[in-house]
Amino acid sequence: MGKKRVIKKTKEELLKERDKIEAAVKKGVQIKTSQKIREGKLCVFSSYNNTILTLTDPLGNVLYWTSAGRLGFKGAKKGTPFAASKVAEAMVQAIYKLKINRIRVFVKGTGSGRESAIRSLAGRGFDIISFKDITPIPHNGCRPKKPRRV
Numbered sequence: 001m002g003k004k005r006v007i008k009k010t011k012e013e014l015l016k017e018r019d020k021i022e023a024a025v026k027k028g029v030q031i032k033t034s035q036k037i038r039e040g041k042l043c044v045f046s047s048y049n050n051t052i053l054t055l056t057d058p059l060g061n062v063l064y065w066t067s068a069g070r071l072g073f074k075g076a077k078k079g080t081p082f083a084a085s086k087v088a089e090a091m092v093q094a095i096y097k098l099k100i101n102r103i104r105v106f107v108k109g110t111g112s113g114r115e116s117a118i119r120s121l122a123g124r125g126f127d128i129i130s131f132k133d134i135t136p137i138p139h140n141g142c143r144p145k146k147p148r149r150v
Helices: 011-026 075-079 081-098 113-122
Strands: 039-046 051-056 062-067 102-108 127-133
Touching: 039 081, 039 113, 051 081, 051 113, 062 081, 075 081, 081 113, 102 113, 113 127
Parallel strands: 039 102, 102 127
Antiparallel strands: 039 051, 051 062
């Protein structure tokens, strides 16, 4: 095997990438609602590969969703805390456009982006009613293998 080369981006490339991400975050949000909704559920799903935020009304009908991949992050960058905070900023703009005041937050998954997404949401002035961790936890697990006979 040969030497591994690390590709370093120039400052110009990094600035272009940052501008592209910020433009995606600030892009207009298309939202369809027939009635005024004051309360919503926000589901944060964070895996090792991506962070997905979904905003629903109290009945569970999806009003808006966004993810790190939708904002232009690719590959391993989608699972980073930075990408999760940018996704949360995009969700905050959608919440402001919908004029939702009260939010219930449900967090699911074990990824690194869940904490940063929650922190980005918490400091935005919403009335957060509750945080709930709904990550599935196995109890008793799978059936063990048979003992080996020699």
